[in-house]
Amino acid sequence: MSARLAVLVALLAVAGTGCRQDMHDQPKYKPYRQSEFFADGRAMRPFVAGTVARGTLRDATPFNTGKSGDDFVTEIPVAVTAELLERGRGEFQVFCSPCHGRTGMGDGVIVQRGFKRPTSYHVDRLRQMPIGYLFDVITNGYGAMADYAAQVPIEDRWAIVAYVRTLQLSQYAPETDVPADRRAELEASLQTGGEDEESGEHH
Template sequence: MTKQPKYGPQAAAALFASGTSAQAPPEGTVAQDTQSLAQASSIPPPVTLALVERGHERHDIFCKPCHGASGAGDGTIVARGFPPPPPYWDARVAAATPAHLFDVITHGYGVMYPYAERIPPADRWAIVAYVRALEVAHAQGAPDVQPPAGSHGGR
């Protein structure tokens, strides 16, 4: 089994006209998840408490290190010298559409990295809902949004 005539990945291959074992997919090939990913990206789910809670959890994993727990842009990475992001309630960010925020997570923005590979579309929408919740909390004068004791930690 271990010894058999075969081509390894990206090996030279005399068998094919292209001379390589890596064959291009037939024209018009669509990856299995292309359509479902595009659909999940274009249709925001209804905002529910469960969605916002999921967004809170994902935000604390992926965004809090720079944007801070409250969204003020004062996360630990910023404290160590990374360029500070604007607070989520910066007039331009607060006025941006949910689709723009989704797009920022997907493709990155300026020095912020893209998260398309790490955060699936459904979770991107959940995070967008939570960012909006942080904006509302700030507008209402909440000093910080502290999760209940025993959950996944403050800042």
């Protein structure tokens, strides 16, 4: 250490102790410390009942809960656009397909490794569930499935449920859903084995 640096360090040390004084020992409570002042013996005060953390207030609207009163909503409370479905597909593949499988059959890779197999989305009971129920399962979990409220923001939950409903429809779509002028295309694609961008998938 050079002589100048040594002097500087010494000066700083002196200045440092000068500032410590009593501010260091001021009377104050620290979290989790004991206190004789309060009857429960804790310095930390419990939250007032119903306290909501800043920025997390959620009114009981259909958008926030998937419910209208006590009933699940039957319509998605955001505009269903191609972008929303595209977003839903991406988020579904990240958060849900590991268990539910990319088509919602309940055969995701985690299930193949031994996790409880979820019901296929394509059973009548789940096809007939109001859309708000699907939102509720993501928000609050269901049985062995944990909730995804912390990982998936509300807007994205709606995108996912819109996509899940799309998956459900895709398995039961009648040919008449295809516009008449495009049915020939469908026939042709069926004959060639239905090549599309998802064709690399394993089923």
